[in-house]
Amino acid sequence: xxxxxxxxxxxxxxxxxxxxxxxxxxxxxxxxxxxxxxxxxxxxxxxxxxxxxxxxxxxxxxxxxxxxxxxxxxxxxxxxxxxxxxxxxxxxxxxxxxxxxxxxxxxxxxxxxxxxxxxxxxxxxxxxxxxxxxxxxxxxxxxxxxxxxxxxxxxxxxxxxxxxxxxxxxxxxxxxxxxxxxxxxxxxxxxxxxxxxxxxxxxxxxxxxxxxxxxxxxxxxxxxxxxxxxxxxxxxxxxxxxxxxxxxxxxxxxxxxxxxxxxxxxxxxxxxxxxxxxxxxxxxxxxxxxxxxxxxxxxxxxxxxxxxxxxxxxxxxxxxxxxxxxxxxxxxxxxxxxxxxxxxxxx
Ligand SMILES: [Zn+2]
Numbered sequence: 253x254x255x256x257x258x259x260x261x262x263x264x265x266x267x268x269x270x271x272x273x274x275x276x277x278x279x280x281x282x283x284x285x286x287x288x289x290x291x292x293x294x295x296x297x298x299x300x301x302x303x304x305x306x307x308x309x310x311x312x313x314x315x316x317x318x319x320x321x322x323x324x325x326x327x328x329x330x331x332x333x334x335x336x337x338x339x340x341x342x343x344x345x346x347x348x349x350x351x352x353x354x355x356x357x358x359x360x361x362x363x364x365x366x367x368x369x370x371x372x373x374x375x376x377x378x379x380x381x382x383x384x385x386x387x388x389x390x391x392x393x394x395x396x397x398x399x400x401x402x403x404x405x406x407x408x409x410x411x412x413x414x415x416x417x418x419x420x421x422x423x424x425x426x427x428x429x430x431x432x433x434x435x436x437x438x439x440x441x442x443x444x445x446x447x448x449x450x451x452x453x454x455x456x457x458x459x460x461x462x463x464x465x466x467x468x469x470x471x472x473x474x475x476x477x478x479x480x481x482x483x484x485x486x487x488x489x490x491x492x493x494x495x496x497x498x499x500x501x502x503x504x505x506x507x508x509x510x511x512x513x514x515x516x517x518x519x520x521x522x523x524x525x526x527x528x529x530x531x532x533x534x535x536x537x538x539x540x541x542x543x544x545x546x547x548x549x550x551x552x553x554x555x556x557x558x559x560x561x562x563x564x565x566x567x568x569x570x571x572x573x574x575x576x577x578x579x580x581x582x583x584x585x586x587x588x589x590x591x592x593x594x595x596x597x598x599x
Pocket of ligand 1: 394396
Protein backbone atom coordinates (compact mmCIF):
# COMPACT_ATOMS: atom_id res chain seq x y z
CA UNK A 253 0.00 0.00 0.00
CA UNK A 254 1.60 3.25 -1.16
CA UNK A 255 2.05 5.96 1.48
CA UNK A 256 2.79 8.68 -1.05
CA UNK A 257 0.06 8.15 -3.67
CA UNK A 258 -3.67 7.51 -3.22
CA UNK A 259 -6.72 7.33 -5.47
CA UNK A 260 -9.74 9.55 -4.77
CA UNK A 261 -12.18 7.02 -6.28
CA UNK A 262 -12.83 3.36 -5.43
CA UNK A 263 -11.55 1.34 -8.40
CA UNK A 264 -13.29 -1.80 -7.06
CA UNK A 265 -16.85 -0.48 -6.91
CA UNK A 266 -19.38 -0.82 -9.76
CA UNK A 267 -20.40 2.16 -11.86
CA UNK A 268 -18.65 5.16 -13.38
CA UNK A 269 -16.50 7.51 -11.31
CA UNK A 270 -14.01 10.22 -12.13
CA UNK A 271 -11.36 11.47 -9.72
CA UNK A 272 -7.64 11.79 -9.23
CA UNK A 273 -4.50 9.98 -8.32
CA UNK A 274 -3.20 12.19 -5.49
CA UNK A 275 0.56 12.50 -5.02
CA UNK A 276 2.10 14.29 -2.08
CA UNK A 277 4.18 17.22 -3.31
CA UNK A 278 5.89 20.35 -2.06
CA UNK A 279 6.83 23.37 -4.14
CA UNK A 280 8.22 26.83 -3.50
CA UNK A 281 4.79 28.32 -4.14
CA UNK A 282 2.88 25.68 -2.18
CA UNK A 283 4.58 23.96 0.71
CA UNK A 284 1.79 21.42 1.10
CA UNK A 285 0.80 20.70 -2.48
CA UNK A 286 -1.02 17.73 -4.05
CA UNK A 287 -0.11 16.66 -7.58
CA UNK A 288 -3.31 15.43 -9.24
CA UNK A 289 -3.60 13.05 -12.18
CA UNK A 290 -7.16 12.51 -13.51
CA UNK A 291 -8.41 8.91 -13.51
CA UNK A 292 -11.78 7.48 -14.63
CA UNK A 293 -13.22 4.05 -13.86
CA UNK A 294 -16.22 2.40 -15.53
CA UNK A 295 -17.18 -1.00 -14.12
CA UNK A 296 -20.12 -3.25 -14.95
CA UNK A 297 -20.34 -6.86 -13.77
CA UNK A 298 -18.07 -9.74 -14.72
CA UNK A 299 -15.37 -9.40 -17.34
CA UNK A 300 -11.74 -8.42 -17.80
CA UNK A 301 -10.11 -5.21 -16.61
CA UNK A 302 -8.35 -2.99 -19.15
CA UNK A 303 -6.15 -0.04 -18.25
CA UNK A 304 -6.17 2.65 -20.97
CA UNK A 305 -3.26 5.10 -20.81
CA UNK A 306 -2.40 8.24 -22.78
CA UNK A 307 0.27 10.90 -22.40
CA UNK A 308 3.09 8.63 -21.24
CA UNK A 309 5.07 11.19 -23.25
CA UNK A 310 3.63 14.68 -22.88
CA UNK A 311 3.84 15.80 -26.51
CA UNK A 312 2.00 12.78 -27.91
CA UNK A 313 -1.59 14.00 -28.03
CA UNK A 314 -3.50 11.47 -30.15
CA UNK A 315 -3.81 8.99 -27.28
CA UNK A 316 -4.62 11.68 -24.74
CA UNK A 317 -7.53 12.94 -26.84
CA UNK A 318 -8.80 9.43 -27.65
CA UNK A 319 -8.64 8.36 -23.99
CA UNK A 320 -10.42 11.55 -22.85
CA UNK A 321 -13.15 11.02 -25.45
CA UNK A 322 -13.55 7.41 -24.30
CA UNK A 323 -13.95 8.53 -20.68
CA UNK A 324 -16.73 10.94 -21.69
CA UNK A 325 -18.55 8.66 -24.13
CA UNK A 326 -18.53 5.36 -22.26
CA UNK A 327 -21.59 4.60 -20.19
CA UNK A 328 -21.75 1.87 -17.59
CA UNK A 329 -23.97 -0.41 -19.69
CA UNK A 330 -21.40 -0.35 -22.55
CA UNK A 331 -18.79 -2.08 -20.39
CA UNK A 332 -18.30 -5.80 -19.68
CA UNK A 333 -15.95 -5.87 -16.73
CA UNK A 334 -13.92 -2.76 -16.00
CA UNK A 335 -12.11 -0.03 -17.92
CA UNK A 336 -9.73 2.26 -16.03
CA UNK A 337 -8.59 5.34 -17.96
CA UNK A 338 -5.73 7.71 -17.21
CA UNK A 339 -5.91 10.07 -20.23
CA UNK A 340 -2.65 11.88 -19.47
CA UNK A 341 0.11 10.42 -17.32
CA UNK A 342 2.59 13.27 -17.91
CA UNK A 343 0.46 16.27 -16.98
CA UNK A 344 2.99 19.13 -16.88
CA UNK A 345 4.87 17.81 -19.91
CA UNK A 346 1.63 17.75 -21.91
CA UNK A 347 0.73 21.30 -20.88
CA UNK A 348 4.17 22.50 -21.94
CA UNK A 349 4.19 20.56 -25.24
CA UNK A 350 7.17 18.55 -24.02
CA UNK A 351 8.10 14.88 -24.03
CA UNK A 352 9.77 15.00 -20.61
CA UNK A 353 8.63 16.02 -17.12
CA UNK A 354 9.83 19.40 -15.76
CA UNK A 355 12.54 17.58 -13.77
CA UNK A 356 13.87 16.09 -17.04
CA UNK A 357 12.41 12.65 -16.39
CA UNK A 358 11.13 10.44 -19.18
CA UNK A 359 8.06 8.76 -17.65
CA UNK A 360 8.62 5.76 -19.89
CA UNK A 361 12.02 5.21 -18.22
CA UNK A 362 10.65 5.59 -14.67
CA UNK A 363 9.52 2.01 -14.03
CA UNK A 364 9.11 0.13 -11.77
CA UNK A 365 9.23 3.42 -9.85
CA UNK A 366 10.03 4.36 -6.29
CA UNK A 367 7.62 5.07 -3.46
CA UNK A 368 9.73 7.92 -2.09
CA UNK A 369 11.27 9.07 -5.38
CA UNK A 370 10.53 12.07 -7.57
CA UNK A 371 6.90 12.65 -8.64
CA UNK A 372 7.30 10.56 -11.80
CA UNK A 373 8.82 7.69 -9.80
CA UNK A 374 6.02 7.83 -7.21
CA UNK A 375 3.39 7.66 -9.96
CA UNK A 376 5.22 4.81 -11.73
CA UNK A 377 5.49 2.92 -8.41
CA UNK A 378 1.76 3.30 -7.73
CA UNK A 379 0.85 2.10 -11.23
CA UNK A 380 3.25 -0.86 -10.94
CA UNK A 381 2.15 -1.98 -7.48
CA UNK A 382 -1.52 -0.94 -7.14
CA UNK A 383 -3.02 -0.67 -10.63
CA UNK A 384 -1.23 -3.23 -12.84
CA UNK A 385 -2.00 -6.10 -10.43
CA UNK A 386 -5.77 -5.58 -10.84
CA UNK A 387 -5.56 -5.45 -14.67
CA UNK A 388 -5.81 -8.18 -17.33
CA UNK A 389 -4.61 -5.84 -20.07
CA UNK A 390 -2.72 -2.55 -20.38
CA UNK A 391 -2.92 -0.17 -23.33
CA UNK A 392 -0.18 2.47 -23.65
CA UNK A 393 -0.84 4.88 -26.56
CA UNK A 394 2.13 6.76 -28.06
CA UNK A 395 2.70 8.77 -31.24
CA UNK A 396 6.29 9.83 -31.70
CA UNK A 397 6.01 13.30 -30.22
CA UNK A 398 7.59 16.50 -31.47
CA UNK A 399 10.76 14.97 -32.88
CA UNK A 400 9.41 11.91 -34.70
CA UNK A 401 6.60 11.04 -37.10
CA UNK A 402 5.58 7.37 -37.39
CA UNK A 403 3.34 5.58 -39.86
CA UNK A 404 0.28 5.29 -37.58
CA UNK A 405 0.23 1.73 -36.29
CA UNK A 406 -0.60 -0.49 -33.36
CA UNK A 407 2.50 -2.17 -31.94
CA UNK A 408 3.65 -4.88 -29.62
CA UNK A 409 6.86 -5.93 -27.95
CA UNK A 410 8.05 -9.38 -29.02
CA UNK A 411 7.76 -11.26 -25.72
CA UNK A 412 9.30 -14.67 -25.05
CA UNK A 413 6.23 -16.23 -23.41
CA UNK A 414 4.36 -17.86 -26.34
CA UNK A 415 0.86 -17.73 -24.81
CA UNK A 416 1.27 -14.07 -23.91
CA UNK A 417 2.73 -13.34 -27.38
CA UNK A 418 -0.30 -14.95 -29.06
CA UNK A 419 -2.69 -12.86 -26.97
CA UNK A 420 -0.70 -9.71 -27.74
CA UNK A 421 -0.68 -10.43 -31.51
CA UNK A 422 -4.48 -10.79 -31.40
CA UNK A 423 -4.80 -7.46 -29.58
CA UNK A 424 -2.38 -5.71 -31.96
CA UNK A 425 -4.30 -6.89 -35.04
CA UNK A 426 -7.59 -5.77 -33.44
CA UNK A 427 -6.69 -2.12 -34.13
CA UNK A 428 -7.17 -2.65 -37.90
CA UNK A 429 -4.47 -0.08 -38.73
CA UNK A 430 -2.91 -0.37 -42.20
CA UNK A 431 0.39 -1.45 -40.66
CA UNK A 432 1.45 -3.01 -37.36
CA UNK A 433 4.91 -2.62 -35.88
CA UNK A 434 6.81 -5.27 -33.92
CA UNK A 435 9.34 -3.68 -31.56
CA UNK A 436 10.86 -1.00 -31.53
CA UNK A 437 12.89 0.42 -28.73
CA UNK A 438 16.02 2.47 -29.11
CA UNK A 439 19.23 0.72 -28.21
CA UNK A 440 20.73 1.64 -24.88
CA UNK A 441 17.38 1.34 -23.09
CA UNK A 442 16.72 -0.88 -20.08
CA UNK A 443 13.47 -2.66 -21.07
CA UNK A 444 12.55 -3.01 -17.39
CA UNK A 445 12.41 0.79 -17.05
CA UNK A 446 9.59 1.01 -19.61
CA UNK A 447 5.91 1.01 -18.71
CA UNK A 448 5.19 -1.87 -21.15
CA UNK A 449 8.27 -3.70 -19.85
CA UNK A 450 6.95 -3.67 -16.28
CA UNK A 451 3.49 -4.83 -17.44
CA UNK A 452 5.06 -7.73 -19.37
CA UNK A 453 7.26 -8.59 -16.38
CA UNK A 454 4.01 -9.00 -14.41
CA UNK A 455 2.64 -11.27 -17.14
CA UNK A 456 0.01 -8.77 -18.30
CA UNK A 457 -0.99 -8.46 -21.95
CA UNK A 458 0.20 -5.02 -23.05
CA UNK A 459 -0.66 -3.22 -26.25
CA UNK A 460 1.04 -0.12 -27.54
CA UNK A 461 0.89 2.02 -30.64
CA UNK A 462 2.54 4.91 -32.44
CA UNK A 463 -0.47 6.65 -33.88
CA UNK A 464 1.19 9.59 -35.65
CA UNK A 465 3.61 12.17 -34.34
CA UNK A 466 5.31 15.56 -34.63
CA UNK A 467 3.27 16.84 -31.69
CA UNK A 468 0.10 17.53 -33.67
CA UNK A 469 -3.06 15.64 -34.64
CA UNK A 470 -4.93 15.33 -37.92
CA UNK A 471 -8.55 14.30 -38.62
CA UNK A 472 -7.22 11.05 -40.14
CA UNK A 473 -4.99 10.09 -37.19
CA UNK A 474 -7.78 10.86 -34.72
CA UNK A 475 -10.41 8.93 -36.71
CA UNK A 476 -8.08 5.91 -36.90
CA UNK A 477 -7.09 5.89 -33.24
CA UNK A 478 -10.69 6.27 -32.02
CA UNK A 479 -12.03 3.51 -34.29
CA UNK A 480 -9.07 1.27 -33.50
CA UNK A 481 -9.44 1.77 -29.76
CA UNK A 482 -13.12 0.75 -29.82
CA UNK A 483 -12.44 -2.37 -31.88
CA UNK A 484 -9.50 -3.25 -29.62
CA UNK A 485 -11.70 -2.98 -26.50
CA UNK A 486 -14.40 -5.11 -28.17
CA UNK A 487 -11.87 -7.76 -29.15
CA UNK A 488 -10.56 -7.80 -25.58
CA UNK A 489 -14.14 -8.45 -24.42
CA UNK A 490 -14.46 -5.38 -22.21
CA UNK A 491 -16.73 -3.32 -24.48
CA UNK A 492 -20.15 -4.34 -25.83
CA UNK A 493 -20.60 -4.90 -29.57
CA UNK A 494 -19.10 -7.12 -32.25
CA UNK A 495 -15.45 -6.64 -33.12
CA UNK A 496 -14.60 -6.48 -36.84
CA UNK A 497 -11.60 -7.75 -38.81
CA UNK A 498 -10.02 -5.89 -41.73
CA UNK A 499 -11.46 -8.55 -44.02
CA UNK A 500 -14.99 -7.95 -42.69
CA UNK A 501 -14.42 -4.23 -43.29
CA UNK A 502 -13.37 -4.94 -46.91
CA UNK A 503 -9.75 -3.91 -46.29
CA UNK A 504 -6.53 -5.51 -47.57
CA UNK A 505 -4.45 -7.41 -44.98
CA UNK A 506 -2.25 -5.11 -42.88
CA UNK A 507 1.50 -4.96 -43.40
CA UNK A 508 3.74 -6.13 -40.56
CA UNK A 509 6.81 -3.95 -40.00
CA UNK A 510 9.68 -5.55 -38.10
CA UNK A 511 11.45 -2.84 -36.11
CA UNK A 512 13.54 -5.21 -33.97
CA UNK A 513 16.71 -4.81 -36.03
CA UNK A 514 18.86 -1.95 -34.58
CA UNK A 515 20.38 -1.50 -38.06
CA UNK A 516 17.05 -0.02 -39.14
CA UNK A 517 17.74 3.02 -36.96
CA UNK A 518 19.49 5.81 -38.85
CA UNK A 519 21.37 8.29 -36.65
CA UNK A 520 22.42 11.86 -37.38
CA UNK A 521 26.13 11.91 -38.16
CA UNK A 522 26.52 15.50 -37.01
CA UNK A 523 24.68 18.56 -35.71
CA UNK A 524 22.64 20.75 -38.03
CA UNK A 525 19.28 21.17 -39.73
CA UNK A 526 17.87 17.86 -40.88
CA UNK A 527 16.08 17.57 -44.22
CA UNK A 528 13.90 14.49 -44.78
CA UNK A 529 14.66 13.18 -48.30
CA UNK A 530 12.23 10.26 -48.22
CA UNK A 531 8.49 10.13 -47.77
CA UNK A 532 7.02 8.37 -44.75
CA UNK A 533 5.87 4.91 -45.89
CA UNK A 534 8.12 4.74 -48.96
CA UNK A 535 10.31 1.73 -49.79
CA UNK A 536 14.08 2.22 -49.65
CA UNK A 537 17.08 0.01 -50.35
CA UNK A 538 20.18 -0.31 -48.19
CA UNK A 539 22.48 2.58 -49.17
CA UNK A 540 19.68 4.91 -50.35
CA UNK A 541 19.82 8.55 -49.31
CA UNK A 542 17.22 9.26 -46.58
CA UNK A 543 18.23 12.72 -45.37
CA UNK A 544 20.67 15.63 -45.40
CA UNK A 545 22.14 17.55 -42.49
CA UNK A 546 22.80 21.22 -43.22
CA UNK A 547 25.58 22.93 -41.31
CA UNK A 548 24.25 25.78 -39.14
CA UNK A 549 27.53 27.66 -39.23
CA UNK A 550 28.65 26.96 -42.79
CA UNK A 551 25.64 27.30 -45.12
CA UNK A 552 28.03 27.49 -48.07
CA UNK A 553 29.28 23.94 -47.35
CA UNK A 554 27.47 20.97 -48.87
CA UNK A 555 25.19 19.18 -46.38
CA UNK A 556 26.27 15.76 -45.11
CA UNK A 557 24.17 12.91 -46.43
CA UNK A 558 22.53 10.18 -44.38
CA UNK A 559 21.81 6.71 -45.79
CA UNK A 560 19.63 3.69 -44.96
CA UNK A 561 21.60 0.71 -43.58
CA UNK A 562 19.00 -1.90 -44.56
CA UNK A 563 16.15 -2.23 -47.06
CA UNK A 564 12.56 -1.76 -46.01
CA UNK A 565 9.77 0.74 -45.39
CA UNK A 566 10.46 4.20 -43.99
CA UNK A 567 8.52 3.85 -40.76
CA UNK A 568 9.69 7.05 -39.06
CA UNK A 569 10.86 10.43 -40.30
CA UNK A 570 12.24 13.38 -38.38
CA UNK A 571 9.60 15.80 -37.08
CA UNK A 572 11.88 18.47 -35.60
CA UNK A 573 14.66 19.60 -37.94
CA UNK A 574 17.41 20.72 -35.48
CA UNK A 575 19.51 17.62 -34.72
CA UNK A 576 22.61 16.74 -32.76
CA UNK A 577 24.98 13.85 -33.38
CA UNK A 578 23.36 10.51 -32.58
CA UNK A 579 19.70 11.60 -32.88
CA UNK A 580 17.48 9.04 -34.61
CA UNK A 581 16.35 10.73 -37.83
CA UNK A 582 14.80 7.79 -39.71
CA UNK A 583 13.81 4.18 -39.04
CA UNK A 584 13.71 1.62 -41.85
CA UNK A 585 11.75 -1.57 -41.17
CA UNK A 586 11.55 -4.77 -43.25
CA UNK A 587 7.94 -5.47 -44.23
CA UNK A 588 6.04 -8.77 -44.18
CA UNK A 589 2.59 -9.85 -45.32
CA UNK A 590 1.79 -11.41 -41.93
CA UNK A 591 3.22 -12.07 -38.47
CA UNK A 592 3.65 -15.72 -39.51
CA UNK A 593 5.74 -14.71 -42.54
CA UNK A 594 7.88 -12.44 -40.36
CA UNK A 595 8.53 -15.30 -37.91
CA UNK A 596 9.40 -17.64 -40.79
CA UNK A 597 11.86 -15.23 -42.40
CA UNK A 598 13.24 -13.14 -39.55
CA UNK A 599 12.68 -15.44 -36.57
ZN1 LIG B 1 6.04 7.99 -26.71
